[in-house]
Amino acid sequence: MISTTQELAIDVTDLQMRYGDKDILTGVSFNAKQGEVLVLLGPNGAGKTTTIEILEGFRMRSAGEVRVLGTDPARGDELWRARLGVVLQSWRDHAKWGVFELLNHLGKYYEPYSTPTHKRPFDAQHLLELVGLQPQAKQQIQSLSGGQRRRLDVAIGLIGNPEVLFLDEPTVGFDPKSRRDFHDVIHRLTDLEGTTILLTTHDLSEAEKLADRIVVLAGGKIVANGSADQLAKEVSSQAEVRWVQDDQKHVHSSSNATAYVRKLLEQHPKGISDLEVRRASLEDTYMKIVMQHELPSDKTSSKEKKGNEL
Amino acid sequence: MNAVARSARLGLERSWIETKQFLRNPQEMVWTVLIVAIFLGVLWFQRNKEVEGISLGLLTLPSLLGMMVAQAGFSGTAGVISYDREDGTLLRAKAIPQGIIGYIVARTAYLLNTTVINLAAVFVPALFFIDGITGVGIGGALTIAWLFLLGLFATAPYGAIIGSLVKSSGSGFGLTFLPLAGLVAISGIFYPITAMAGWLQAVAQVFPVYWLGHGFRSVFLPDTAVAELHGSWQLGATALILTAWAIVGFLFAPRVLRRMARRESGSSMQERKEKAMNRGY
Numbered sequence: 001m002i003s004t005t006q007e008l009a010i011d012v013t014d015l016q017m018r019y020g021d022k023d024i025l026t027g028v029s030f031n032a033k034q035g036e037v038l039v040l041l042g043p044n045g046a047g048k049t050t051t052i053e054i055l056e057g058f059r060m061r062s063a064g065e066v067r068v069l070g071t072d073p074a075r076g077d078e079l080w081r082a083r084l085g086v087v088l089q090s091w092r093d094h095a096k097w098g099v100f101e102l103l104n105h106l107g108k109y110y111e112p113y114s115t116p117t118h119k120r121p122f123d124a125q126h127l128l129e130l131v132g133l134q135p136q137a138k139q140q141i142q143s144l145s146g147g148q149r150r151r152l153d154v155a156i157g158l159i160g161n162p163e164v165l166f167l168d169e170p171t172v173g174f175d176p177k178s179r180r181d182f183h184d185v186i187h188r189l190t191d192l193e194g195t196t197i198l199l200t201t202h203d204l205s206e207a208e209k210l211a212d213r214i215v216v217l218a219g220g221k222i223v224a225n226g227s228a229d230q231l232a233k234e235v236s237s238q239a240e241v242r243w244v245q246d247d248q249k250h251v252h253s254s255s256n257a258t259a260y261v262r263k264l265l266e267q268h269p270k271g272i273s274d275l276e277v278r279r280a281s282l283e284d285t286y287m288k289i290v291m292q293h294e295l296p297s298d299k300t301s302s303k304e305k306k307g308n309e310l
Numbered sequence: 311m312n313a314v315a316r317s318a319r320l321g322l323e324r325s326w327i328e329t330k331q332f333l334r335n336p337q338e339m340v341w342t343v344l345i346v347a348i349f350l351g352v353l354w355f356q357r358n359k360e361v362e363g364i365s366l367g368l369l370t371l372p373s374l375l376g377m378m379v380a381q382a383g384f385s386g387t388a389g390v391i392s393y394d395r396e397d398g399t400l401l402r403a404k405a406i407p408q409g410i411i412g413y414i415v416a417r418t419a420y421l422l423n424t425t426v427i428n429l430a431a432v433f434v435p436a437l438f439f440i441d442g443i444t445g446v447g448i449g450g451a452l453t454i455a456w457l458f459l460l461g462l463f464a465t466a467p468y469g470a471i472i473g474s475l476v477k478s479s480g481s482g483f484g485l486t487f488l489p490l491a492g493l494v495a496i497s498g499i500f501y502p503i504t505a506m507a508g509w510l511q512a513v514a515q516v517f518p519v520y521w522l523g524h525g526f527r528s529v530f531l532p533d534t535a536v537a538e539l540h541g542s543w544q545l546g547a548t549a550l551i552l553t554a555w556a557i558v559g560f561l562f563a564p565r566v567l568r569r570m571a572r573r574e575s576g577s578s579m580q581e582r583k584e585k586a587m588n589r590g591y
Contacts, residue, residue, distance in 0.1 A: 049577050058404070058575040078313060082407035089576050089583075093398040096331045105327070108320055109406045112313040160406070168576055 008067070009034045009164050009196035010055060015064035017050050017220075024050050026220040028064070032213075034163075035194035037186070039207040042217035043290055048200040051217065052168050055198065056086050069163060082113035082120065085162030085195075087153050087170060095142035099133060100124055102141065103155055110160035120161045131155045131185050147178025154185060158195075165189070167199040171206060179206070186210050204286050216286065218293040232285045244274040317408035321415025328416070329423040346431045349374055352500065353436050361502055362537045368442045369537060372530040373499040375429050376522030379458060380493075382425040383465030385486040390417060391473025392482030396582045401574050410571060421462065429458075443530050450529045453545070457525040457552075464518045464552040467559025474570035478585060493519040502537035511539060518555050521548045 010032040017025040025047045032038040040048050053059040054066060057073035057080075066073055071080045094102050107121035114120040128134050131151040136144060144152065150170060157165055171179050183206070189195060201207055207214050208228050216224040216231070224231050239257040243250050245268065254260040257277045265272060280288075332338050353374070356367035394400045394417075403413035437443060446454065469486060476482045496510045497503065497520035503511055514520040528535070528543040535542050 049580075053575050053577065056405075058401075078407040081405075084405075086405040088398060088401055088405065089580055093394075093402055095397075096335060097327070101327065105320070105324065106402075106406055108323075109317060109409060109412065112316055113407060156402075 007034060008032065009036070009069060010038070010198060011065075011067040012051075012055070013065040015051065015054065015066060016062045017047070017054065017059075018062045023220055025061075028217070028220075028222055030215045030222055030225060032196055032198060034196055035190075037190055037197045037199070037210055037212045039211035039214050040198065040200040040217055041204065041207045041214050041286070042200075042202065044202055046217045047220050048202075048217055049168055052166055052198065052200055056084070056166050057081070079113065082110055082160055083163045085157035085160060085165040087157035087165070087167040089168055089172070092142070095140070097141050098137075099139055099141060099144070099152055100128060100137040103127065103152070103159055106156055107159040113160070118161065118163075121159045122161050124155075124159065127155045127158060130158075130188060132181060145178075147174055147181065150174070150178070151182065151185060154182075158189070162195060164196045164198070167197065169200055169202075171201070171203065183209055204283055208282050216289055218290050221293070223293040224289050228282050231289075232280050232282055234285075239277055239279045242274070242276040242278070243272050245271050313408050314411060317412040318415045321412040322419055324412060324416035325419035325423060328420050329427075332420075332424055333427070342428065342431065346428070346435075349432050350435055353440060357439055357441075362504075364531075364536050365440070365442060366501075367436075367440045368531065369502060369527065370500055371433070371436050371440050371443065372526035373523035374432060376457070376461065376524070376526040377494055377497075377499045377519060378429055378432065379425060379461035380465050380519045380522050381490060382421060382428065383462040384469040384490055385483065386421060386425070387417075387466045387469030388473040388476070388482045388486045389469075389479065390421075391470055392476050393479040395473070395570070395574060396479045396579070396586060398579050400571065401576065401579055404571060404574060421466065425458075425462065442532070444532055446529055453525070453529050456549070457522065457529075460549065460552040460556060461518065461522045461525075464555035464559065467556070467563035470563045471559075471566045474566050478582060478589075480589070490519070493517050497523055499523050503539060504537050515539070515551075518552055521551050524548055 008031045010030075012031065013029050015025055015028040016023070028047070028051060030038075040051060042048050050059065054061045055068050055073055057068075057076045060074060068076070069080065069083055071077075097105075104124040107124055110120040125134075125137070128137050131154055133148060133151055133155065136148060141149070141152065154167070154170065157167070171182055174182065186197070186199075187210075189197065199210060211228065213225070213227055214231060215222055224234060226234060238253045238255055241252045241254055241257055241260055241264070243264070252260065261275065261277060353367045353370055356370055357365060359366040361369065391400075394413075400413065403409035406412075472485050473482050476485060493514070494500070496506055497514045497517070498506070499519070503514060503520065506514070524538065524543075525545065525548045527538070528545055528548075538544075
């Protein structure tokens with residue numbers, strides 16, 4: 001319990017994955033501290049799901065070092081498994097079960113792993129309140145909407161009071177309201193006993209809302225790692241200054257926007273209006289990072305073509 | 311209680327919950343009632359027909375029970391496992407501690423429960439119009455018990471292997487239904503096997519379906535083994551052949567199951583989900 005890896009809930013060094021002669025991951029390294037919300041962001045096909053499945057212990061890696069809660073997922077035993085929460089991209093399993101019935105039943109598997117300092121499982125009733133499914137507690141699972149079903153999946157991922165929670169593309173196919181409700185749930189979770197959360201998404205605004213830190217994965221490697229602000233600064237130190245002078249719009253890029261604006265106002269004490277200073281948004285940053293690193297991916301485009309033919 | 315014993319107990323809890331769901335689910339019931347009705351219909355039309363001095367319906371009823379055991383073990387298991395892979399039930403079990411043990415216990419117990427229910431659903435109504443079923447003593451009851459269990463053990467591992475290998479739940483059904491229907495046709499289930507060509511009789515005697523039918527007939531029919539291949543009840547051979555199938559099955563099935571379970575992941579499930587959505591069920 002005193003080892004240094006203990007402070008890192010997730011520690012990945014030079015992770016590689018190869019199927020046949022195709023490289024999916026080429027040397028991925030990142031880590032997450034206890035209690036951190038880490039978002040793995042990247043375009044489709046970047047290797048996010050492969051990465052998270054290796055960390056969950058559901059997939060063997062080709063090379064590299066991986067530690068989750070100090071254990072190699074390839075050798076994780078049931079005790080290790082009990083400390084994780086996995087939110088699957090599920091869809092229709094246990095359709096005939098009741099919402100509370102299933103959550104309560106699955107929770108019982110965690111009882112032998114309860115300790116005085118870390119109680120398992122959570123109370124199912126309480127957890128349903130947390131994810132806002134209290135009114136549906138007695139309904140059959142197949143009667144839930146997509147967003148409700150997803151929140152139940154999150155509740156199931158949480159029932160064992162996990163130290164690390166994995167969420168793979170949790171909000172795919174959500175309407176805006178379900179998405180916002182879901183984000184609220186994640187925010188509430190981070191207040192719970194320092195659960196470390198690793199979440200994958202290709203939705204940038206989602207990453208920005210939820211992440212303590214964003215790791216951007218593109219073309220099988222990490223191309224950026226930091227908070228939203230840090231990422232923006234990393235890619236572009238330039239800010240855009242816009243203003244209107246004599247009914248004319250002006251735009252100027254500057255690495256020191258404050259000094260530029262000061263000078264501008266000194267030179268033109270009158271006649272300047274609609275002054276605006278804008279740092280590169282995370283979206284600009286993200287597009288720029290991904291464009292730089294995306295390999296020419298014939299695979300995705302041919303897939304899309306196939307989809308259109310159908 | 312240790313975690314393994316506990317998850318085995320949770321498996322039983324799950325099988326109980328799911329058996330109740332099976333009984334309450336209208337769709338499942340319509341399907342079950344339909345099949346039972348077809349079997350009862352066959353028996354009804356056979357009730358007055360005689361073969362070698364014995365009512366054909368009387369021969370068919372116990373044979374049907376044997377066939378239903380083989381069907382539940384083979385097709386039922388293949389269907390359940392392929393379906394559980396497709397919809398994520400299996401992956402869910404993998405994601406919780408000792409979940410796979412709970413899953414296996416639950417599926418085994420569920421198979422036993424639902425097979426008993428299905429057998430009773432055919433047998434009990436048939437008693438009202440099929441004459442000549444002899445009462446079974448304690449010995450007969452014991453024979454039914456071991457035939458039932460050994461029959462499931464002899465067939466379920468092969469169903470599990472097919473369920474683990476197929477790509478979709480639909481092909482799990484198709485791949486088991488055809489061979490089973492073929493075996494039923496040559497195994498003397500709906501008509502005495504003595505009417506079959508010699509080489510077909512030989513083929514039939516390699517597989518569990520014939521022996522399950524034979525075993526159940528030995529319990530319910532009068533002492534004289536008319537219309538049987540060797541002119542007598544061969545319970546020793548029945549036990550031997552079913553055991554052989556069970557042993558070979560249990561040698562291979564766990565390996566295939568483990569390999570399949572290890573490979574099961576969110577992305578492989580996602581692929582199947584997309585395929586299932588495309589085909590519309």
